[in-house]
Each structure stands twice: as C-alpha cells, then as structure tokens.
Amino acid sequence: MAKKPATKPASAPTPKAAPVADSGPGANLQRPAAEVLYAAELDKLAERDKAQPKPKGWKLTPRSVLSFVLGDEDMGLAPKFVGSRAFLERAIVALATNRGLMLIGEPGTAKSYLSELLAAGISGDSTLTVQGSAGTTEDNIKYSWNYALLLAEGPSERSLVPAPVYRGMREGKIVRFEEITRCPIEIQDTLLSVLSDRVLAIPELDGPERSLFAQAGFNVIATANTRDRGVNDMSAALKRRFNFETVQPIGSIEDEMALVTREAGKMLARAAIPVSLQADVVEVLVTTFHELRHGKTGDGKALEPLSTAMSTAEAVSCAYAAGIHAYYYGGGDVEPAHLVQHLVGTALKDAPDDVKKLSGYFNHVMKGRKRGAWPAYYEARKHLP
Ligand SMILES: Nc1ncnc2c1ncn2[C@@H]1O[C@H](COP(=O)(O)OP(=O)(O)OP(=O)(O)O)[C@@H](O)[C@H]1O
Ligand SMILES: [Mg+2]
Incomplete structure (x- = not known):
C-alpha cells in the first residue's frame, strides 16, 4: 500500500507526465479486436502449425488455439482467459464438430471475451458478430439488400448485403452470436437450418445462388447470460444444435x-x-x-x-x-x-x-x-x- 498521507491537500497534486501510450497494434483504438492486438502471437502460432493437421478451415491447430486463449509463458503468449483447461478443450472441440458452441453463465464471467479469443484463434477474425436484442431481425443475422441496386438491377449477389452468418458461411469462419436469448425465439430459429444442414436459403436469387453452402471452418459461438432471459427462451430444436458449456466465475x-x-x-x-x-x-x-x-x-x-x-x-x-x-x-x-x-x-x-x-x-x-x-x-x- 502506498505510504501517503490519509488526507490530501485541497489542491490536487499535478499528475505525473503521462508516457506515450503503447504504440503497438491498434494503439489509437479504444479496444482493438483480439486478432489485431495479438497479431504477432497468432502469426507465431500459425508458423508453428504450418505442417500440422488441423480441422478444415481452421487457421491454427486445436492445441495452438488452447495455448493462445490460456497463454503460454515459454512461447511468449500473454495470459488471457482464466479457466480450466478441460473446459476449454471441450469448447474448442465442440467448434470442430457439426454443432455450435453455447457459452452460458453469470454476467461478467468473460463469455464474450472467450468467444472473441476463440474466433480470433480459429478464424483469425472475431468481428463476425451478431448482437442479440429484442430488436434483432433476420436481416441482421443473414443478409439484407442494397435497395438502390435492388430497384435498379433486381435481386443479385451484387445487391445483397451480407450479414455475419452469410459471411461466416461464405468465408468459412466462426460467427459470434452475443446474448442470443435476448432475441425472440423465431429470430433465434433462423439458425436451425444453418446449423443442421449448413446451408442458407436465399429465395430471392435464381439458380445455384439460391443456396449458400457453408465453407469448412464455419461454426457459431453463441453466448447467453443466466441472469437475464435464460436459455428457457430457446426452442428445444435449437438447443439440440448447440453444445452447452457453462463458464464458471473465477473460484479463487x-x-x-x-x-x-x-x-x-x-x-x-x-x-x-x-x-x-x-x-x-x-x-x-x-x-x-x-x-x-x-x-x-x-x-x-x-x-x-x-x-x-x-x-x-x-x-x-x-x-x-x-x-x-x-x-x-x-x-x-x-x-x-x-x-x-x-x-x-x-x-x-x-x-x-x-x-x-x-x-x-x-x-x-x-x-x-x-x-x-x-x-x-x-x-x-x-x-x-
Ligand atoms: N475467467 C476470466 N478470464 C479472463 N478475464 C475475465 C474472466 N472473468 C472475467 N474477466 C474479465 O471480464 C472481462 C470480460 O467480460 P465479458 O464482457 O466477456 O463477460 P460476459 O460474461 O460476456 O458478460 P455479460 O454476461 O455481461 O455479457 C474481461 O475483459 C476480463 O477483464
Ligand atoms: Mg457478454
């Protein structure tokens, strides 16, 4: 504890001069994405994993994703998420399967942070994110239209404006769905065919473009808070398409x-x-x-x-x-x-x-x-x- 007088003089002391803020990646951003902040760590792991077998579409091996999330002193990887290794292994494996990963838990237990780290480690991109709320629409999840182009040219791939799920499926990346249980059930259920058949129907388009088949690497990490509206507000059909993992508060x-x-x-x-x-x-x-x-x-x-x-x-x-x-x-x-x-x-x-x-x-x-x-x-x- 600092040895300072308990009472301070009425005039506030002059603060020490501020050092130049970290000039590293994204120095002027309030909160850079994990893949920007830890770009050097991800590059190092990708280099190590070059010749290693990994799930299709993944940038890193599951072992490296784990090291990235937990940190590894020997490899110079910063500690990030605090949690059990067994829990994290299960969560990472879930993302390599045909089901999504649902992280549930008390508020402020780093569900969002963990999903960001996992997306950054697996896909090198944590920005394909849908923020669930009472106002979330299918357009926010799948795609919408550029109305000027739609009127001028009719529906086409050019006039389609991709939302995170469309992009994740096309690019073979992890999509994050934050606070999914805050969306109405029928909106959550947009994910049913996406998660089971791995295909997104675009009925407005013709021919093969009517179906977007997901590239390898695509999956969904959803988060839900057990204090707000809980997972009871989810259809049984959608629950079956997710692997549930509870993020525990830090014990010690x-x-x-x-x-x-x-x-x-x-x-x-x-x-x-x-x-x-x-x-x-x-x-x-x-x-x-x-x-x-x-x-x-x-x-x-x-x-x-x-x-x-x-x-x-x-x-x-x-x-x-x-x-x-x-x-x-x-x-x-x-x-x-x-x-x-x-x-x-x-x-x-x-x-x-x-x-x-x-x-x-x-x-x-x-x-x-x-x-x-x-x-x-x-x-x-x-x-x-
Ligand atoms: N187990 C943990 N490991 C690392 N950071 C943690 C952990 N628990 C809490 N934190 C801190 O909490 C912050 C992240 O909270 P985050 O917003 O991800 O929680 P959340 O579970 O998504 O909360 P909410 O339910 O309110 O959305 C981290 O940036 C970190 O400072
Ligand atoms: Mg959160």
Missing part, C-alpha cells in the same frame, strides 16, 4: 486478484496512465466483489448478497476507474478511497435495499479487519451514499 481470490491486476494494468497502460495498483489495494477490492457475489465472507459468515452481479468484469472496471481517478485527482497511487467511490457506481444500481446491505458489509465485516489496506478502506465508507 488469488486468481481473481492476479487477473484484476493484469487486466486493469493493461487498460491503464493503453490509456497511458502510470498509476500503480498495489497488491493490498487489489486485495480489498477483489475480496469485496468475491464476498458480495457469493454472499459469504472468507471465514464462512453469511452475507446478504446484493442484487447486482458483482462480476469479475466489473471488478476490473472498478480498478481501472480508480486508477484514472488516482491519476487525475490524486497523487498517482490508487487509494482505498478511490476504490470505494467507484464501487458505489458498480454495486448500487436501482435496488434501495442494496445501500443498506453494502453499508452493513462495511460496518460489520470490514470493521474487524486490521491488516493491509482494510482500515483505510473501512474509513472510506464515508463515500457510501
């Missing part, structure tokens, strides 16, 4: 601390913000999220869980926000008070009871903790509403 506090330090550190580095996230500060943050998520403290005392998910993804965002706060309004080190201020916006959304539960957690659980950053964190409860 140590692993979650390492992940939050790494991910928030990466985001701060990209934003050229040179603040340090000390281990004891990360510990209080991650422990808070972990305990409130599971509804019990590390030593087994029951807590009233909040109505919000308190996911790992939110813990990362909270650490990132605290880092920005510390840089622009503080002295450059993330203090427990910065964490509490950003914890409020994450933990307290619209349920009035949650304010009481969070205050109860600070007053009853945290009060007794005397180690590391806990006392300063407890003092910072004045920032709670």
Whole structure:
C-alpha cells in the first residue's frame, strides 16, 4: 500500500507526465479486436502449425488455439482467459464438430471475451458478430439488400448485403452470436437450418445462388447470460444444435486478484496512465466483489448478497476507474478511497435495499479487519451514499 498521507491537500497534486501510450497494434483504438492486438502471437502460432493437421478451415491447430486463449509463458503468449483447461478443450472441440458452441453463465464471467479469443484463434477474425436484442431481425443475422441496386438491377449477389452468418458461411469462419436469448425465439430459429444442414436459403436469387453452402471452418459461438432471459427462451430444436458449456466465475481470490491486476494494468497502460495498483489495494477490492457475489465472507459468515452481479468484469472496471481517478485527482497511487467511490457506481444500481446491505458489509465485516489496506478502506465508507 502506498505510504501517503490519509488526507490530501485541497489542491490536487499535478499528475505525473503521462508516457506515450503503447504504440503497438491498434494503439489509437479504444479496444482493438483480439486478432489485431495479438497479431504477432497468432502469426507465431500459425508458423508453428504450418505442417500440422488441423480441422478444415481452421487457421491454427486445436492445441495452438488452447495455448493462445490460456497463454503460454515459454512461447511468449500473454495470459488471457482464466479457466480450466478441460473446459476449454471441450469448447474448442465442440467448434470442430457439426454443432455450435453455447457459452452460458453469470454476467461478467468473460463469455464474450472467450468467444472473441476463440474466433480470433480459429478464424483469425472475431468481428463476425451478431448482437442479440429484442430488436434483432433476420436481416441482421443473414443478409439484407442494397435497395438502390435492388430497384435498379433486381435481386443479385451484387445487391445483397451480407450479414455475419452469410459471411461466416461464405468465408468459412466462426460467427459470434452475443446474448442470443435476448432475441425472440423465431429470430433465434433462423439458425436451425444453418446449423443442421449448413446451408442458407436465399429465395430471392435464381439458380445455384439460391443456396449458400457453408465453407469448412464455419461454426457459431453463441453466448447467453443466466441472469437475464435464460436459455428457457430457446426452442428445444435449437438447443439440440448447440453444445452447452457453462463458464464458471473465477473460484479463487488469488486468481481473481492476479487477473484484476493484469487486466486493469493493461487498460491503464493503453490509456497511458502510470498509476500503480498495489497488491493490498487489489486485495480489498477483489475480496469485496468475491464476498458480495457469493454472499459469504472468507471465514464462512453469511452475507446478504446484493442484487447486482458483482462480476469479475466489473471488478476490473472498478480498478481501472480508480486508477484514472488516482491519476487525475490524486497523487498517482490508487487509494482505498478511490476504490470505494467507484464501487458505489458498480454495486448500487436501482435496488434501495442494496445501500443498506453494502453499508452493513462495511460496518460489520470490514470493521474487524486490521491488516493491509482494510482500515483505510473501512474509513472510506464515508463515500457510501
Ligand atoms: N475467467 C476470466 N478470464 C479472463 N478475464 C475475465 C474472466 N472473468 C472475467 N474477466 C474479465 O471480464 C472481462 C470480460 O467480460 P465479458 O464482457 O466477456 O463477460 P460476459 O460474461 O460476456 O458478460 P455479460 O454476461 O455481461 O455479457 C474481461 O475483459 C476480463 O477483464
Ligand atoms: Mg457478454
């Protein structure tokens, strides 16, 4: 924990000069796609896999996809997704079969991130993505028309505007379908023939162009959140065409601390913000999220869980926000008070009871903790509403 006075001078200290942001791939993008960010890793793996047998249409062998997703120190591959190897092997194998992969789980367990990494590793392209919502239409999934060309020339391949599934089938790539259960069932069912017969009918065209047969390499990774509308909102027929895998939240506090330090550190580095996230500060943050998520403290005392998910993804965002706060309004080190201020916006959304539960957690659980950053964190409860 930083050795700093607890109270800060009224005038904010001048922030340290920001270093030049990472000048690597996509340096000016807010969030480059995985295949851009990790282009060098993918090239290295592709080179190694040149003569290796791989599923048809795949850029890498299943073994390399696994190394890419999990990271491999010896090969210089950055750690990315934290999860069990057995789970990932099953997920990767599912994508080489005739069924799609459905990733289900609690919010913020990296379902989307994992599907992006898998698509980048297998197809070298994670951008063929349909975002499911109540307003998703078949056009957003399959194809639509350029109406000016349609009127001028009639339906033709030239006037057809391909959507992700059309492109994935034509190019033999993985298509990501985010939050599929938020779409109406009849829209989800657009995927039935695509997944079983691997063919897309285009009735407006004539001759052989009426059917688009999928190239090898095409498959679908769908994600669904078990807290929003669940997989009950899916037809049995579509469920049969997917292999279901549950993405579990990170089990150990140590692993979650390492992940939050790494991910928030990466985001701060990209934003050229040179603040340090000390281990004891990360510990209080991650422990808070972990305990409130599971509804019990590390030593087994029951807590009233909040109505919000308190996911790992939110813990990362909270650490990132605290880092920005510390840089622009503080002295450059993330203090427990910065964490509490950003914890409020994450933990307290619209349920009035949650304010009481969070205050109860600070007053009853945290009060007794005397180690590391806990006392300063407890003092910072004045920032709670
Ligand atoms: N097991 C994990 N491995 C790596 N990163 C993780 C893990 N769990 C959470 N994260 C963090 O969460 C972020 C990704 O969250 P993502 O949006 O993919 O979750 P999600 O499960 O799709 O959430 P939602 O249900 O809200 O869509 C990652 O960028 C990372 O910072
Ligand atoms: Mg998601």
